[in-house]
Amino acid sequence: MDRRKFVTAIAGGMAYYGSRPVFTQNSRLGTTRTLNIGTAGGFQLGFKSYPKSFHLNAKELILTFDDGPKPGPTNAVLKALRDEQVLATFFLIGQNAVANPDLVKRIAAEGHTIGTHSNTHPMTMRDLRETTAKTDIEVGIQNISKIMENTTLAPFFRYPGFGDTPALNTWLGSRNIGVFGTDIWASDWITMTPDAQLSLLMKRIRSAGRGMVLLHDIRQQTADMMPDFLRQLKTEGYKIVHMVAGNSPAQFQDAPPNWSSETDRFLNKRSTHKTWPISTPFEDSSYD
Numbered sequence: 001m002d003r004r005k006f007v008t009a010i011a012g013g014m015a016y017y018g019s020r021p022v023f024t025q026n027s028r029l030g031t032t033r034t035l036n037i038g039t040a041g042g043f044q045l046g047f048k049s050y051p052k053s054f055h056l057n058a059k060e061l062i063l064t065f066d067d068g069p070k071p072g073p074t075n076a077v078l079k080a081l082r083d084e085q086v087l088a089t090f091f092l093i094g095q096n097a098v099a100n101p102d103l104v105k106r107i108a109a110e111g112h113t114i115g116t117h118s119n120t121h122p123m124t125m126r127d128l129r130e131t132t133a134k135t136d137i138e139v140g141i142q143n144i145s146k147i148m149e150n151t152t153l154a155p156f157f158r159y160p161g162f163g164d165t166p167a168l169n170t171w172l173g174s175r176n177i178g179v180f181g182t183d184i185w186a187s188d189w190i191t192m193t194p195d196a197q198l199s200l201l202m203k204r205i206r207s208a209g210r211g212m213v214l215l216h217d218i219r220q221q222t223a224d225m226m227p228d229f230l231r232q233l234k235t236e237g238y239k240i241v242h243m244v245a246g247n248s249p250a251q252f253q254d255a256p257p258n259w260s261s262e263t264d265r266f267l268n269k270r271s272t273h274k275t276w277p278i279s280t281p282f283e284d285s286s287y288d
């Protein structure tokens, strides 16, 4: 905080400086608790893809970011998180990590959890030979863990485009790696203004009431939305839960009885409509 902002903040507690609110330290969103997650035997979670997810209390959210790191937007996301003392989980792509090793180290140094999201982000692994998919996952893990040196890479994995297979899930489980889908997403693979994205995401969060949120730190519109997003979460009384790798068996909750996999519906549709742009899955689910 620069000196003028600081003076304004202590004078007003919560005041406006320019067009953005300035807050004192104790009004930051913060991180409420840490979820220590054991992955022995593996698991698959996240209601968009699987019939179970982490047990969270009302208004608790877990923030996750995919596809980074990328210098401009990832740095901006990290700054927004640091400004609000929020800890998140980053599912990195191996080749992006190799291109930006200092950013990987910065993410770890700032206390965030790092998991992996393949090496080359094939869309999707359902279209690959099993050995090719395994190699891509494995090389992603090796590339990122080499860069992290003394910091531990979490045994957390998220499939590109949620394209899992039973065989890969079994293999990951045998390696004690947890598979993370998500409960809520921002549809930030679709180009929209930060304001439009904020209102869409908040609508989804209010509707779900709790859960794991998927964002993309490679998207500038997401980076631009982050400061207002975190302020809005604070205003509406949401609490941030930070996932870390640990030994405690994860506490799950089951989906409602009428549950079905939203990502499977789209992935199955994509296989019969090959004209879908592969970089924008789930496009027609954007504004519900």
Ligand SMILES: [Zn+2]
Pocket: 066, 067, 117, 121, 159, 160, 161
């Ligand atoms: Zn991705």
